Amino acid sequence: MMITRREFLKWVSATAGASAIAGCATTGAGGGAGRVVVIGAGYGGATTAKYIRMWAPDIEVTVVERGTEFVSCPMSNLVLGGNATIQDVTMGYGGLRDRGVQLVRGEVVAIDAARHEVRLADGSTLGYDRVVVSPGIDFMYDQIPGLMSAEAQDRIPHAWKAGPQTMALRKQLEAMRDGGVYVLHIPMMPYRCPPGPYERICQVADYFRKAKPKSKIIVLDSNPDIVSKKGLFLAAWNGMYKGMIDYRPNSELTDVDVKGMTVKLHFDNVKGDVLNVVPPQKAGAIAEKSGLITANNRWCGVDWLTCESVAAKGVHVLGDATLSAPGMPKSASMANQQAKVCAAAVIDLIEGQPVNSQPMLMNSCYSFVSGTSAVHVTSLHHYDAGQKTFVPVKGAGGVSAQASEAEANFAWGWAKNIWADTLV
Numbered sequence: 001m002m003i004t005r006r007e008f009l010k011w012v013s014a015t016a017g018a019s020a021i022a023g024c025a026t027t028g029a030g031g032g033a034g035r036v037v038v039i040g041a042g043y044g045g046a047t048t049a050k051y052i053r054m055w056a057p058d059i060e061v062t063v064v065e066r067g068t069e070f071v072s073c074p075m076s077n078l079v080l081g082g083n084a085t086i087q088d089v090t091m092g093y094g095g096l097r098d099r100g101v102q103l104v105r106g107e108v109v110a111i112d113a114a115r116h117e118v119r120l121a122d123g124s125t126l127g128y129d130r131v132v133v134s135p136g137i138d139f140m141y142d143q144i145p146g147l148m149s150a151e152a153q154d155r156i157p158h159a160w161k162a163g164p165q166t167m168a169l170r171k172q173l174e175a176m177r178d179g180g181v182y183v184l185h186i187p188m189m190p191y192r193c194p195p196g197p198y199e200r201i202c203q204v205a206d207y208f209r210k211a212k213p214k215s216k217i218i219v220l221d222s223n224p225d226i227v228s229k230k231g232l233f234l235a236a237w238n239g240m241y242k243g244m245i246d247y248r249p250n251s252e253l254t255d256v257d258v259k260g261m262t263v264k265l266h267f268d269n270v271k272g273d274v275l276n277v278v279p280p281q282k283a284g285a286i287a288e289k290s291g292l293i294t295a296n297n298r299w300c301g302v303d304w305l306t307c308e309s310v311a312a313k314g315v316h317v318l319g320d321a322t323l324s325a326p327g328m329p330k331s332a333s334m335a336n337q338q339a340k341v342c343a344a345a346v347i348d349l350i351e352g353q354p355v356n357s358q359p360m361l362m363n364s365c366y367s368f369v370s371g372t373s374a375v376h377v378t379s380l381h382h383y384d385a386g387q388k389t390f391v392p393v394k395g396a397g398g399v400s401a402q403a404s405e406a407e408a409n410f411a412w413g414w415a416k417n418i419w420a421d422t423l424v
């Protein structure tokens, strides 16, 4: 017999004499079991919505998402390399609907934490008992004057949100002459997906190797060194892509000259045929508009036991938008794990139950170094009550010894699993 999490908790409170706590449970704004609004149906938001419905089917869950489909950033670098199609990384939201999640297509423009209400761009409002905000990242174009206009942003893609930008960059790579130069600019950490840029270099190199062998790649990394899986990426660059990649650390840009197709650095200018500038990032705009940003004008501080914002009661933030705990990457894997901590805490808080005091998170991240071989990094993070944050578990996790085809198969398995866990 299947027992739901809610039934389990009811049973625990009855048998453990915890009914006094259960008696304090707040009821939903509409007098029912509770209403949750989730902003953003990416990795964090979709997983939270699904798990709340799965663990507490009495709670109403409404997700507001501006997009019509889920387009995965993980595996999207393969589209640039011609090793996957955009359809391979695009999925619908039907699975969430089947779970009883109400999906609203729209843009949230405000969260009124005092009134427990979110407002959409069309003027409509949604009331909530708890709101979960997982808006991902937005780009700090104000730091790159030459890329402030929409035209400039179209001409110089970031492809750091999968979808039309991924396709635009792929088309530019396809249109580039053999012997041309692709320039990738990497922002200073922290940014979404630490190994992502280095995987992208491998994917573009894989494409050039097959289709445009005279072409070159210049990597302008703002960071002093490769920030993730260094030895494994270097093995690919110095092995199968030898002579194709010119990696330049400490190369933070000052601006981009779109007409001249030039990235301007402090002491140098670098011209290219295709420029791929990934700007510095901050929490998605709705976090800023709602006063949820609490660190460095960029990220949202949260209580990691519940993902509740330190700035607004009843508002939970997760995924890339958060101020990462030590050693915690901004990844889909992490957003999916945080979502489960958040979903469980939201249910507990609505039901007046104590939240789990010892949550754990795990992260695994694969990178393809060609179309058919991949590498991984994994880590485990436990909640440290003294430090009130997650910290990496010493000795847990690690990286691949070397790239392999077996890992490429595992990587596709990882992707299919996380897509199902998030959306179905």
Ligand SMILES: Cc1cc2nc3c(=O)[nH]c(=O)nc-3n(C[C@H](O)[C@H](O)[C@H](O)COP(=O)(O)OP(=O)(O)OC[C@H]3O[C@@H](n4cnc5c(N)ncnc54)[C@H](O)[C@@H]3O)c2cc1C
Residues within 6 Å of the ligand: 039, 040, 041, 042, 043, 044, 045, 064, 065, 066, 067, 072, 073, 074, 075, 076, 077, 106, 107, 108, 109, 134, 135, 136, 137, 159, 160, 161, 162, 192, 193, 196, 284, 285, 286, 318, 319, 320, 321, 330, 331, 332, 333, 334, 335, 364, 365, 366, 367
């Ligand atoms: C090239 C690349 C490769 C990557 N590869 C990996 C990988 O292999 N493994 C891995 O673990 N991670 C990977 N990542 C990182 C991963 O994509 C992110 O960490 C993850 O998407 C974060 O989830 P999120 O919920 O915070 O944000 P998202 O998944 O970006 O979801 C945010 C959602 O909110 C919606 N939204 C935002 N604001 C509003 C609003 N106001 N109203 C309505 N909707 C709104 C957006 O449309 C979006 O759907 C990669 C990233 C990139 C760029």
